[in-house]
Amino acid sequence: MSSFGASLRSLRRSAGLTIEQLAEASGVSGRAISDMERGHSRAPQTRTLAALAKGLGLGDDRLAVLEDAAREQRARNTGDRPRVCELPRAVADFVGRAAELDLVRRHLVRSHLSAEGERGPAPVVVVHGQAGLGKTAFALRVAGDLGDRFPDGRFYLDLRGTDAEPMTVGEALVRLLRALEMSPRRIAETDEERSSQLRSVLRDRRCLLVLDNAAGEAQVRPLLPADGAGVAVVTSRRVLGGLEGVLRIPLPPFAAAESAELLATIAAQAVGPGVGQVADLCGHLPLALRIAGTRLATRPAWTVDHLVTRLADADRRLALLALGDTGVATAFALSHAQLSGPARTLFRRLAHVPGVRFSPEIAAVLAGIGADDAVDGLEELVELGLLMPEPDGWVRYRFHDLIRLYAAQRLGIEEPPGVRAETDQRLTRWLLETAIVAGRWFEPGYGKLPDDYDGLIPLATEKEAAEWLQAEAENWLGALRQAAADGRHQLVVDVAEALHWFSDSMVFWEGWYEVYGLSRAAAAELPDRHQEVTHLNYHSWAATHAARRPEEGADIAMAAYELAAAIGDVKEQGWALTYAGTASRFAGQLDRALPLYLRAQQLAADAGDHDAYVQHFQGLGLLLAAMGRREESLEMFAATLRELDVRPVSPRPAASARAGAHTFAAEVLADLGRWPEARRQAELALPLVQRTGDNSLVGQVHLTLGRARGALGEPEEARAELIRALELLEETHFRKGVELARALLMQ
Template structure:
């Protein structure tokens, strides 16, 4: 039996030569690779795993005593589950108030455990990415600690200083990792490739959990990654490191509201009573960013006389919020500045100017306008900002700032481009409203298309494309309307409201129609334009009715009628009576019928085709509600026949298609009210309504027609056909976010089996 002063490397070589085996022969007999055996004999792997030792013992034909001695020599060189020798690669101290990352920690620990299940598979590597201050390092170290404790492995930590002016060179990083693994200076290769190979060999035989923090790029990280083995590596970086292959990726999210409040509470301590009042608002102002929460928590904890409400009030001023998020040497702007300083000048300019966007996110065409670049060039810059974590990206290819990063970018704009904020904002507002008006023209009967000479980089080639833009960019173009109103650009506000109001029939569930038309009314008031005032009041009445403010909607419409009459504007006056009738239909049917009849008379006088159709429908429906079935059905038949007359022009034909859908639907409902004997007539009316459904382009109304028809089919013992139609209706309700109608359809489908 050898003395323990003998090294494992020397003893393995002695036993192999005694057995008269070459490296290749021992590899074949044991199943251990030639490369691994050679590394063991050269001392590059100081403490092989037990299963490797047992396999070699089998290949060498050792007896029990020799097996035990060889295992003891291997154990001498194995790392213990403690920090690295000599203080190399020691992880930071644990964070006692680590909060809100259970799912992420479990995922990373499970990844390490899966790696340990197969010693011959590639070691697990996870890349944790995200903006500065999101808590990547804290998460990686905590997950590393738990994975190391679970597997009985050492934890090594190395800050690669990727955001520093001089990041850690890979060769220096490998020197520190190899020292942590116990390699002496005399045994350490000089060149990068040899050090990388030695590290991979050692980690394969002496597994560990390694945290590589704050990586600069793929080139810095790639030589530090292990090959096979049971350990795992957690890499953190502000960049996505998309060039690394075969890695698990985790975009570290901000904390949700509950976790953010828990973190604040754990830092501050006593938050009972008045001191904790406002804690929810304080957490919200930090936007779920752990660094901001920690800074604010420390400020509050060190000021026992302050309440959370007082500090939240101080942070409420967005212009000074960033400068107040600091505590000692911790400052949130420093975290953002590190990423910003690594951008190219063009990307920095885009970062600054994108802070002007009024909505929470945006697409490349708007960004390209802000910097005067092509869309493809802008997309490259957006990708650069995303790569460094300054912008997040959605599945739809849109980009957005974290609230605090947006404030930082705005500060950079004022500091680096003084005097440019106002002209840039004005140009952006003009651009957004120009596109909004052009998109709205697709739904305006007088146009029915975008301008013939359209040269902005926005697809408005079809009604569907225009609809998509109006919805995707709603927060931005409506934000531009608000800006225009605040700057006194009243005609621009009115023109935009006028252009997009036709789209309200397609997207009436949008929450901002009411405010849009309030702004339109106020703009018309300031201009003294009474005709525009009457029109905007009519649109506002419609929006108020959508909010179920029927009495207010009726008053608004009658006010519009008075203004229009005084101005001699018959069309707006007729529409005002129609809006008043629709509102009064929920309050007083007799009044509603009188208003609808007034509208019918005025529309006939002004030869307004759309108005006549709407008035006939309204008179018919109100007559039915009053119990005048014959009069109601007669008016609805008139509306159907008028809508079936082919119209000259895409705008008028669209009006006819929508009117046919609605008039025939109302007629079907009228027949249903007269009893089951009228079911065949109701069915014919439903089928007629659906003939124009696709052309009408009003998915919500189409879905309601389909639902009504499905109920009729079910009532007449055609449930299979009814279920098919109801499922189609449900999909349209989903399309327009009509949640109650979706739930109702689901309940019916479940009942029908």
């Protein structure tokens, strides 16, 4: 027995306490006290010694005796054997993660005693996510914050999960048992027996294990405490989904405020608006931010703007985000090295995707595999933290910005230019062909799926077509850019034409300005002047509605009118003046808009364009309402409905016109304070606008219903309508409606 052990036993007996009673009084486990008294463990740490003294009720004299014995034993043990599993140096300038830290603390410090007084399951936390998120720093912060709650020790073990040969289970068990001061002679021979020994020791000791950089479930499972006082925090790039009964903390990139705080903590010159740009270019990844901040801190002559300029070069960004033996690309490479061959191919080819998000079908096209195999490959990338699943109900994925750059780097290294070009063309062709098929669901001359369609995407209904076009807008637009750059002019025009009617369901999407700018330029390169004037008109519409540039929209429309007049295209002359009138109305030039609308309607009648003729009543109605001539505007909306009953208008334009007539009539009636009539028109409009798929119109109808129900003494119903209106109008960027809905909700 050591002198410390003998002193502790003597003091405990003098106090009339059993080991169990001292354990309860001090918070130090009975197993740990027993090991100290028998000399099977080293002298306790300062916190443990203080807890024991408090439990024993020691005065200064007897406490000094115990402290002297502890110092004597530490001196004898110095050089006896190296300490193992000591916590490494924590990050001194740790910032952020407040919500995650609070969640982990509450989970780890909960009582492990059930109502019957029996030990409950030991808490285990798995902190996971891609490279560079600061998982190790987070775990060490937890260990530092909770040190006083684990008087029997806090132990750290790097499991080397990203190495070519991770630490074996046997080695990990031996290290932990030695750290817990089990004599090497007592450590069992087999991994199964060692795991049992570890669980037995942890059952009675209030210890915290940090198991860092785990390779997988099979490596971690034998190291975890079962029941009792021990707890574990595991970090891994993998989700470790096979571990049951654990709290999983997925670390996301930093929030903007956290990124700014870290940069400012590291570099004194990290102030001003450029800090946000640095954070964005670093993808709010803590490792990248730390390297960028250190570059600033070690180069006093650099400004934030200078760093922004350097980071803005995508081809050099990863090289800049490396310092000494640390680098973002190096961290990603460790995960990349663990991928299977097919997953590596898929990873690098995903760099071809134009947008940020993508579906498994896009991955299948890129890799030349089936959709199910693509999902398997994508999930392997997710498991290793190289890809993130989208939590939007669809099976979709996205890259972190810096991992996307790394994938592009691997693509350039691992595939020759010819293969890259063929893959890129295959994806571009597939995206645009699918967009044409989906868009034609909305065209009056089509309105169904082609009989011979056998594509990867299910487009059996208009709803499925709309959902795909909305979800993949970034990607088919990127493909359209590529086709335009390649000089595939007719394909660009065909895609834009196929999407013309669908665009009414996303009127305020800014992308339409680019879509029809590309198709206008492409049509100008083709010999068909009728095609050119059509796409000039489409671009005018997009400039006014999507880009909110009504003056530019009016100029484009008049250029279209001149070309249409020159080639004798009466129908497009009418549409050009319609778009010019709408642009003038949006610009507040109401007196200029009126004659344009009237002339456009006459041209539509002359050309026998029934679809346009009926639409003009709505334009006139909205214009007259804006001019304060509300009763006349109501007559225009009524005329829309009458003409729809007698003219052979195509089904989709007819549905759009009917929905608009009721919607806008309801708004005008609300402005007139004719609330029962306004509610009735809005109720008629609601199912019609829902079928069109235009959420901006749906939002406007809910807004009118909210106004009407509020005025008619239905406050709860009115508030529900206004909340729904605000959701839809914010989604579609309809600013005027958003402002009105917010104002009404504030009342």
